[in-house]
Amino acid sequence: MAVPFSYSLRNLWTRRLTTVLTASGMALVIFVFSAILMLAEGLQKTLVETGSNDNVVVIRKSSGSEVQSGVERIQAAIVEIQPEIAIGTDGQPFLAKETVVLISLPKRGTENISNVVIRGIGRSSLALRPQVILVEGHLPKPGSSEIIAGRSVAKRFEGGGMEETLRFGMRDWKVVGIFDAGNTGFSSEIWGDADQLMQAFRRPVFSSVIFKMRDPSEFDRLKQRIESDPRLTLEAKRETRYYADQSEMMAKFLRILGTSLTIIFSLGAMIGAMITMYAAVSTRTGEIGTLRAIGFQRVSILGAFLLEAELLALMGGFAGLMSASFLQLFTISTVNFQTFSELAFSFALTFDIAWRSLAFSLVMGFVGGFLPAVRASRMNIVESLRAT
């Protein structure tokens, strides 16, 4: 027969200060644990949602990112005539030749500068990315020094807002529109006319060719053909794969850092739980004796103390998770090591993370409570009764 649940619950209430201190130690561990998982998740979500599975990015072989890549006009023209490319509503290939460079811009209100991606777009660029929506103003007129800025650039960078101007490449560029790309990396970019930007930067090559496939299942054949064509030194990647690759290093860094921190921190919290539970056992020796004397089994005692530790841990877990969930309101903006460009992303709480955090808190409770519970269950009835 099990010791009543209320016994464990009431014990926690009786020693409020100790309970709160122990649980808050655990809450902090869970907070850090879930915060870091949420950050890595948010980063990957941002970069994965940036791509679409039907789209293909073609960049120079082994360049890794669009910024490092260079695709000559003649090569871009060869890619353009591949039969797997979908045809747009205007009867032209559903394809955009883009040029991508980084420019240093000062952040609003500070002296810090950071690298912002500036993308020269073609006719179909916007249509290829349905997640990008113009929310204010109009698209840049082809052949003019007009640009549009992503929402997070407009908010964070000096000169990125509507009707403001940016100066680079010996010209003043007017921001004529703001676009919203939701939770994707495009929100941290500036877009302008590709031909104008190539002129301004004196860079007569494209950076990448992006197109939609007529039939996504034909990708492998297309990739094989592009990569084995001796005239091309290019490689083709699905857009989703391309963006996932770019977040890999940073996400890995966050995960390694996060996991090692949490493991170390949790040791501290488990020791805290162990101290609390040992104290709980030693001050309640008499009670344990009484419980045993009125017929509760050793297993029931073990269960009751373990339950108490688990309750304590779960309280901490919920508190930690609750406070971590507020982090979703924040946006982090930092430079991605791999692309060397600014990227804004937010903490993302998923069911998986919540579940894992709570499970982790239960593990902490179990490890912290097990030894004290064993001690409680192995007490001798007579001796423990005498201890009162």
Place this chain on the structure above:
Amino acid sequence: MYLLKVLFRNAFRHKLRTSLTILGMTIAILAFGMLRTMINAWYAGVEASSASRLVSRNAISMIFTLPLSYKDKIRQIDGVKQVSWANWFGGIYIDEKNFFANFAVEPKSYLELYPEFVLPPDQLTAFLRDRKAFVAGQKLAAKYHWKIGNTVILRGTIFPGNWEFVMRGIYRGRDENTDESQFFFHWDYLNETVKKMFPLRADQVGFYMIGVTRPDRAADVALAIDRTFKNSLAETLTETEKAFQLSFITMTEAILIAIQLVSFVVIIIIMAVVANTMSMTARERIGEYAIFKTLGFRGWRIAEMIFGESILITMIGCLIGIILTYPAASFFKSLLGTYFPVFNVTEETIYMDLAASFLVGLIAAIVPTWRAVSIRIADGLRRIG
């Protein structure tokens, strides 16, 4: 002395609890020390930079280059002692995991500007003589077991192709914080190859390293350089090496702030644990405190005992933590050396460890002391029975 004896006796009355608390404290200080060291490692490049070196790069951003012809114009500017130039090569050794910084540099002037890279004279001559030569820091060479005379192939990401280099020297760092994991080769080798393959990209320099005659003139010289190239196709942005390095760090500031916050979280966690231990200890001894009071001891005596015990426990944990920080740091270094070429525990970190432990001990004892001091004698005595 007598007090210390009492404190020790008291602290180890509950051996298990005290050892657990000390263990917790050790772990916390270890974690705190490692995180602090990691933050320092982030700033290592800034610490190691010299005040008499300027970096001039394209004003648009790092990825744009400057013409080689600027070198003579820069040299003419008053206050400039030495000009060298380099390109970030961005080559990959076998796999992307094996990241290290590799630069194409004008070898003679570059090494003159960096006296902290110490190269034996015979290796230096061998390096300068062979256009396909490279030198690497001793850490890098040790990591990949490169010996002098070995051929190393890097796969170019910015400059496509497989590039072959022959190792001619291994440099050592003059100072403790010198980065010993860089890779330098001849800028001419890069340029000649680029000339053949992509004529448009030839004679372009990633950045100029400029030595000034006197460090206090650095700001004027930087302005003079930028003024010279104002309104040209490639405007320059010149700053001290320190500012240049710092600009990389501010880009990843958000992560840095997060690590900093987290390093304080661990201290708060351990504070909760120690406070818990102390409150349990004080609660158990309420009766004793009442007896002390009956005997005529004042409140501050009792306070002294509780505070003393708390600080004693945290300090023991702290000392063990500090001792363990050193082997842990060297282990960490071998594990994540690619991210952090310089990973040294500084004196400042140790002081912060001590200060944090003292603070934890102090704060943890406040509530228990207040309880013990404010309880009425009769109430305290009654608790015994």
